[in-house]
């Protein structure tokens with residue numbers, strides 16, 4: 197088992213000035229990163245997230261931080277790239293991923309990677325050609 201990214205470590209180590217605010221009024225959004233006019237940055241998190249949802253949301257927002265301020269707030273291209281990069285970061289070990297996909301349902305695969313099931317689907321949706329070949333080779337080996 198490889199190391200899982202820890203959002204609290206990432207924030208403390210690389211983004212100590214970013215403020216985290218917990219909000220009850222984010223509607224359908226789990227979180228958002230705000231680049232404020234004074235140069236400060238805040239991550240807003242929905243109050244009602246589970247532990248694993250909060251972890252995934254924070255890591256998604258950290259990918260936004262790494263990518264830097266987008267040209268426009270809620271840029272759909274930036275959001276799509278962030279989703280893709282987050283899934284790749286959270287499910288980094290393809291061999292482990294393949295072994296889990298053979299053995300378990302998606303909910304259990306997600307549990308083993310400490311992610312929400314959506315991340316499993318997002319990782320599968322954005323495999324590169326070589327990752328796809330790697331995964332198919334591994335799936336065939338594990339299933340044999």
Ligand SMILES: [Zn+2]
Pocket residue numbers: 256260275278
């Ligand atoms: Zn986002």
